[in-house]
Amino acid sequence: MPLLVVLLSFSVLFLLLPPSLLTLRELLIAKMAKQQQKRQFKKSNKPQKFRKSEVKDGMQITEFKVNQKGRAKKKRFMGRKVVPSKLLQKYSKGEGVELKTIGRKDSCVQNKMKKKEKKIKWAEEESARAEILLTESKGQLEAEEGTYTSHITQTEIKKAVDITSAAKSFDLNLDQFGPYKMQFTQNGRHLLLGGRKGHLASMDWITKKLHYEINVMESIHDVCWLHTEVMMAAAQKQWVYIYDNQGIELHCLKQMDRVLKLEFLPYHFLLCSGSESGFLNWLDVTLGKEVLRTPTHKGRLDVMCQNPYNAVLCCGHPNGTVTMWTPNAPEPVASILCHPHPVRAIDIDHTGMYMATVGVDRQMKIWDARNLGKCLQHYTISSGASNVAFSQKSLLSVAIGNIVEVYRNVTLGGTDHAYMRHKAGGIITDMQFCPYEDILGISTYKGYSSLIIPGSGEPNFDALEANPYISISGRKEAEVKALLSKVPAELITLDPLSIGQVDIPTLKEKLEAKKALLYVRKPKIDFTPRYRMKGKSGSSQKFKRKQKDWKLKAASSKMIQRLKHMDPDHWLDSEAVKFYSPGLLSLLIAVNYLFFPINFGSRLKNIVISITV
Amino acid sequence: MSIKSINVLSRNPDHYMRETKYDIHKVQRNYDPTLHPFEASREYKLALNSVKLEKVFAKPFVGSLTHTEGVSALCRHPSRLSCVFTGTVEGELRLWDISHKKCEWTVQAHSGQIWSIVAAPDGNSFFTVGNDKTIKKWSLDKAKEGDHDLPIDTWLSDTIVTGISHHRHRNEFITCGERVLLWDASNKAPKFSYDWSTSGDRNDASVASIKFNPVETDLFASCDYANNIVLYDTRAKEVKKLKMTLRINALAWNPMEAFILTAASEDYNAYSYDIRKLNTPDQVVNIHKGHTAAVLDVDYSPTGREFCTASYDKSIRIFRTEEAHSRDVYHTKRMFKVSCVLWSGDNKFILSGSSDHNVRLWKSKSNEKMGIMRARERSAINYAEELKRKYGHFPAVRRIARHRHLPKHIYNAKNEQQIMRESRARKDANRLKYSTPGKKVHIPARQKVVVGLQDDGVVGFQDMDNMPGTSTN
Known part of the structure; x- marks a missing residue:
């Protein structure tokens, strides 16, 4: 419409123009025509989505209009959905390498690293995208307004849930052989x-x-x-x-x-x-x-747990310290004074980030298990707890006497109220959250009971790590695979990723050693010739040696015979001994004769020789 | 009831277990990193396992082709994988079907040793040269028929011919011996004679091996007994001549990067040259060490990434082109001095001819699985390869990957030579340290082996006349 108005106004203008300006008029008309053409051209270039669409045999068939000019159609597909950064963070494999610090710009090394980083980024993104394939969702429990979830009893829960879940909550009455200890499989x-x-x-x-x-x-x-x-x-x-x-x-x-x-x-x-x-x-x-x-060196070791993230053992001691041990050192790799009183219970969550300790002092503390010595939270509980346990979804249960309390968000500041609370039939001696189930197992003096704690277990398992539905043949195969990838005990350290990092000090040492290596002097070889019994073990040699001994013995016995009959003064005149004071020698001979009557001859010889030397 | 809403984990086992035993097992994955602890150390262990398995499966020997004499020459068909010619020291020529390890045809081709065999580019005929000063051309089709024992063509030379190489496209070939001759196959007389290495005072220089460049087809290289490597051009004349400290026994061009020439030397090493840099001091690109006796032959893989060498020390070694130390070494108890080696056209096998009357067939990758593989097997192998690459620099992994069992004579010789090398290096360093500064200069190992270069009209970086080996007297 505005175009029409403009045209009209122009035509009026033209009519009013004097004839001398006709050329200008013509020019103007030509210009406008060109503009109009351009507009039309633009219109025709606008992408028209499709020519026709019809339904044939239950399928919608759409014919796209091909552009007359043969230009490629604009892409309608805008790419894949962007993965939220929070989700990416969960699957993050670290910050990656700072490319600028490696090699020159666009050098071979830098390009290689770039490719590698790209691959890692791709893997992170794909694994984050794969989360859409997870089938199960986390359990949850909500109380009506004005009431607390901790007031909800197990019987109420059992009534509210489906029959298979209700069957998972059960009690075993074993009052003869208690107190009991318990454990679930992986x-x-x-x-x-x-x-x-x-x-x-x-x-x-x-x-x-x-x-x-x-x-x-x-x-x-x-x-x-x-x-x-x-x-x-x-x-x-x-x-x-x-x-x-x-x-x-x-x-x-x-x-x-x-x-x-x-x-x-x-x-x-x-x-x-x-x-x-x-x-x-x-x-x-x-x-x-x-x-x-x-x-x-710290007394009884009945408080102990493993850190599932790095396989370090944590022990709680009567003097209030918690020590961390690896099988590679006879002393602890870390030691923290957690409580001024004996440590009663200890547990680490499965991400290896938080450690919960409970002391006799009615304190429960949450520690940063990686940045040691940093107490994140501490709570005062009604009395000294005997057990603590983290669930896969970081719920924390505390056993106090015959009461078990489950807390949420303990690491983030805690809550005033327990998430759930249960009174068991006897004093609780052991407890564990069941992996991949919403179940807390507690064992007491009088048996075992399992409690339904909604939202405690990881809903989606990884069948190659732990599969609750594994068959026997599958288990056998998994056992073989696990044995083949058995991690050597030497690799247990506080940081389990240290194996993938560059050992900088050693590299430095190596480079320095290389620098120090000069071909100036031949390295001195510490060589001592082996002591060899020169052919004494052969049978012929043995025989010869025996004969020699026998001859010697015979000779010595003869000598003794002779000495017995000989006048000592005369004997001392013999050549070998005449340089020495006769008194000393006779004393020696006498001593020898006293103590070694049989080997007298050879002994005597030895003495004489030693004196001469 | 104060429960507003409750949701408890309750899985239907049917979703996680297979229906019948004929189905495959369902594998539910969750890539949450917290469910996969010890990622790095478990991967490291797997890398360690895969490198151990590589050793377990390393069985390179495939089979042997038995002859009645020591084998002196090998040649493969340009397009057929299973077709290989072998020549012996007594002049016997054999045609083999490698896939069946069967000898298809035998003929007494020459009286005396067959020095070299070469295939015509069309693959229909083969040329042999022998001690009886003749060059013979054999038809493959007639050989396949069986009892045919006459060559289809014969050329007579006035001297012993020790090597032959065929032009990539034209009907021309060159031979070497006391003279380097260019022949046109349609003529009985040589087309051209290259007298550089043989003329005048350097008469002792009998040429050992000659090879046409596969890409720059007019270029060819020869090596002779006067320690020279000579480059020729059929369009011009001799191009360049490089003198080494010791004799070169064989030459091979890299088929993919045809400016790289690799030479098997008498000084236990193989040398790679960049012929573009022949006029500069860094013409030797790499020294490939490892053999403990003279290297007798060298052949490139068709990919141009690796080559293998045959040596007098009764072993063959496989080198990566860019690496100084061998990737692998093959030996057997019974294999004697290896005189010739050949890489198969599909890059999977290596043939070695030795003086114990045998041609041995080896896998080029000792732990490679032969035959058809399922996709899972393939991917498992690929994964293992990647792991080995990723963790290859870890000491435990590297130790296993690098270890090769060597026969005692090679092991001892290696240690002995190591001591000699070290003492020489020490001596040099001491000389350098205690001489007046600037008087002695450090010469890199790659430059030490080159005596000098003679170019057409251009004087090299070292004067040729002052070289010890080339004096007129």
């Missing part, structure tokens, strides 16, 4: 129970299938699964025993005596124990060889 499928009075049982707790149940007729202080559900260790009165899933005793580990606490490092195949006498012991279960046995 994949959370099996449960091992050990009663102080000798009761040992393992079961598939989801299907409630009992594998075996025995009484070892000895006290059991702790139990521990090994790498699969076919082998388990029990710390008994004197030694540690290993049983299989039928309750058959496989080994008796006499390297570990009077053990109070057992831990198994699944990627290193190390069974660790803390003993009554304060000894720490690492045992390679694949070889049955002791890696290290070291005294902590």
Whole structure:
């Protein structure tokens, strides 16, 4: 429309123009025509999406209009969806290399690094994108307004959830052989129970299938699964025993005596124990060889846990310190004074970032497990707790007497109220969150019970790491694979990624050594010739030697005979001895004669020679 | 009830387990890094395992082709992988089907040693040169028929011919011996004679080996008994002549980077030259060390990334072109002095002819799996390769990867030579240190081996006449 108006106005203008300006008019018209043409051209160039679209055999077929000029159609696809940076951070493999610091600009090295960095970035992004494929979602519990979740009882939960989940919450009444110790397997499928009075049982707790149940007729202080559900260790009165899933005793580990606490490092195949006498012991279960046995010099070792992030053992001591140990050094790699009173319980979350300690002083503290010595939070609880446990989703449960309390966000500042609270039938002796399930297992003086704690377990497992639904053949294969990739015990350090980093001091040393290497002097070889018995071992030589001895003996006996009949003064006149004072010599002879009557001759000779020398 | 909403983890086992035993197992993945601890150290362990497995599978020997005499020459067909000619020291020529390890045809080609065999570029005929001063051309088709034992063409030379090389496209070939001759296949007389290395005072210089450049097709190189490497051009004359301290036994051009010439030397090393830099002091690009006796032959892989050398020390070695030390060394208890070596056209095999009457067939990569592989196998191998590359510089990995079992004579000779080298280096360093500053200069090892260069009209960086080996008397 405005175009039309402009045109009209122009035409009016033209009519008004005098004829002398006709040429100008013509020019103007020509110019306008050109402009109009341009506009039309622009219009035709606008991409028209499609010519026609029809539905044929249930499929929509769209014909795109091909541009007459043959230009490529504009791309409609704007690329993949951008991954949120927070998600990328979760899968981050580190900051990467600062490319500017490596080589010249666009040098071969820099380009190589660039390519490598690109690959790593790609891997990070792809793994973040793969999160969309995760099927299960985290559990959660919400209370109605005005009420607290901690007031919700297990029976209420059991009623509210589906029947399979409700079946996961159960109690085992075992009041004869308690107090009990317990542990779940890596994949959370099996449960091992050990009663102080000798009761040992393992079961598939989801299907409630009992594998075996025995009484070892000895006290059991702790139990521990090994790498699969076919082998388990029990710390008994004197030694540690290993049983299989039928309750058959496989080994008796006499390297570990009077053990109070057992831990198994699944990627290193190390069974660790803390003993009554304060000894720490690492045992390679694949070889049955002791890696290290070291005294902590800090009394009974019944408070111990492993850091799942770096396989370092953390021990809590009666003097309030927590020490961290690797099997590569006989002294702790770190030591923190956590409480002014004895440490009662300790646990580290599975990211290896937080450590929770509980002391007799009714304090619960959360520590930064990597930046040691930094207490993040501390809480005062109603009385000294006997156990703490982190779940996979960083819930923290604390056992105080017969009450277990579960907290959320303890690392971020904590909450006034417990997330959940449960009163058990007896005093709680051990507890653990079941991996990959919303279950907290607690064992007491009077048995075992499992509690439903919504949101405690990791919803999506990785079947190549831990698979609750693994078949027997799958388990066997995984066992072989795990054995092949058994991490050497020497690689246990506080920073598990240190193996991928450049060992700068050693490199420096190397370079310096290279610099110092000058071809100036031949290196001195420390060489001492080997002492050789020159042909004394041959049979002929032996024979000769014997004959020689015999001859000597004969000669000496003759000499003795002669000496007996000889006048000593006359004898001393003989050539060999005449230079020496007769008194001394006769004394020597007398002494020799007294003490070595048989070998007298040869002895005498020796003495004479030694004197001459 | 005070529960507003509750959601508890409850998995349906059917989603995680296979339905029947004929299905594959379901593998649920979660790439959350916290579920995969000890990433670095586990990967390191896998790298260690893969490098150990490489050693376990390192069985390079494939088979042997038995002759009645020591083998002196090898030649492969330009396009057929299984077709190989071998020549012996008694003049016997054999055609082999490598894939079946079967001798297809035998003929007494020359009286005396067959020095060299070369294929015509079309692949229909082969040339042999022998001690009887003749050059013979054999037809492959007739040989395949069986009982045919006459050459299709014969040229007579007036001297012994010790090497032959065929032009890439034209119907021309060059031979060497006491003289370097260029022949046109349609003529019975040589087309041209190159007399540089043989004329006048340097009469002792009998040429040992000659090779046409595969890319710059008019260029060829020869090496002679007077320690020279000579470059020629068929369009002009001799181009350049490089004198070394010791004799060069064989030459090979890099088929991909054809400006690189590799020479097998009598001083236990192989040398790579860049012919573009021949006039400069850094013409030797690399010294490939490792053999403990004279290197007798050298041949490039068709990829141009690796080459293998045959040596008097009863072993063959494989070098990467850019590396000074060998990637691998092959030997057997019964293999004797290796006189010729050949890399197969598909880059998978190496043939070595030795004086124990055998041609041995080796895998070029000792741990390579032969035959068809499934995708999983392939990817597992690729993963292992990548791991080995990534962790290759770790001491434990490198130690295993580098270790080769050597026969006692090579092991001892290696140690002995190491001591000699060290003492020489020490002596040099001492001389340098205790002489007046500036009087003695450090000469790099790569320059030490070159005596001098003679160019057409251009005087080299060192004067040729002052060289010890070329004096007129």
